[in-house]
Amino acid sequence: DIQMTQSPSSVSASVGDRVTITCRASQGLSSWLAWYQQKPGKAPKLLIYGASILQSGVPSRFSGSGSGTVFTLTISSLQPEDFATYYCQQSNSFPFTFGPGTKVDIK
Amino acid sequence: EVQLVESGGGLVQPGGSLRLSCAGSGFTFSTSEMSWVRQAPGKGLEWVSYISSGGSSKKYADSVTGRFTISRDNAKNSLYLQMDSLRAEDTAVYYCAREMTGTSGDAFDIWGQGTLVTVSS
Numbered sequence: 001d002i003q004m005t006q007s008p009s010s011v012s013a014s015v016g017d018r019v020t021i022t023c024r025a026s027q028g029l030s031s032w033l034a035w036y037q038q039k040p041g042k043a044p045k046l047l048i049y050g051a052s053i054l055q056s057g058v059p060s061r062f063s064g065s066g067s068g069t070v071f072t073l074t075i076s077s078l079q080p081e082d083f084a085t086y087y088c089q090q091s092n093s094f095p096f097t098f099g100p101g102t103k104v105d106i107k
Numbered sequence: 108e109v110q111l112v113e114s115g116g117g118l119v120q121p122g123g124s125l126r127l128s129c130a131g132s133g134f135t136f137s138t139s140e141m142s143w144v145r146q147a148p149g150k151g152l153e154w155v156s157y158i159s160s161g162g163s164s165k166k167y168a169d170s171v172t173g174r175f176t177i178s179r180d181n182a183k184n185s186l187y188l189q190m191d192s193l194r195a196e197d198t199a200v201y202y203c204a205r206e207m208t209g210t211s212g213d214a215f216d217i218w219g220q221g222t223l224v225t226v227s228s
Contacts, residue, residue, distance in 0.1 A: 001169075031211075031212055032212055033212070034212065034213075036152075043202055043218035043221055044152065044218055046207075049207065049212045049213070049214035049216075050209075050211035050214075053211055053212065055214075089154075089214070089215075091206075091213035091214065094157065095166065095167075096142070096157070098153065099151075101151045101152075
C-alpha cells in the first residue's frame with residue numbers, strides 16, 4: 001500500500017499569510033494526487049486534482065505542484081474562510097490512501 | 108442540483124449488521140465510479156471501498172475485506188454498503204463520494220453529507 005505523510009501536522013497563520021503544506025508518498029504517483037479541504041462537521045471539498053489542476057469554482061489563491069513522491073499545496077494569501085484541515089489523497093493505485101491531514105488555524 | 112444523500116446509519120451492537128444507502132441526483136450516476144470513505148470521530152479520512160460504474164469491479168480496504176460489501180443499482184441511482192460483523196473500530200461518519208476520472212487525474216469531486224455509524228454495546 002502507498003503511505004501518505006503530510007507536514008506540518010498543524011500550522012498557525014494570520015489572514016494574508018502564505019501557507020505551504022507538503023505531502024509525501026511512499027511510492028511514485030506521477031500526478032495522481034488530489035487535495036481536499038474539510039471544515040468541522042462538513043464533508044471534504046475537492047480543491048486540486050492531477051497534482052496541480054484547480055477544481056472548478058475554487059479560488060485561484062489555492063495552487064498545487066509536484067510529481068512523483070513530493071507535492072505541495074499553497075495558499076497564497078490566507079483568507080478567514082480557509083481555516084480548515086487539508087488532506088492529500090493518492091489515486092495511483094488501490095487502496096486509495098489519504099494523508100493524515102494538516103490543520104490550519106488562526107494565529 | 109448535484110448531490111449525494113446517505114442514509115442508514117445508526118447505533119448497532121458489536122457483531123451486528125447495517126446497510127448504508129446513498130442516492131445520487133443531478134449527474135449521470137450510471138456512468139460514475141463511486142466509493143465509500145469514512146472518518147472516525149476526531150480522526151482523518153479513510154477510503155473504504157470502490158465500485159466501477161457498471162458494478163463489475165469492486166475494491167476494499169484491508170480493514171473491511173470480508174465484512175463489507177459494496178453494490179449499486181443504477182436504475183435507482185443508488186449506492187449501497189452492506190456492513191457485517193461490525194466492530195467498535197468501524198464507528199465513523201461514512202461518506203459516499205463520486206470519483207471524477209480522467210487522464211489528468213482521478214479525485215472525489217462530489218461528496219454526500221455523511222451518515223454516522225456507531226458500534227457499541
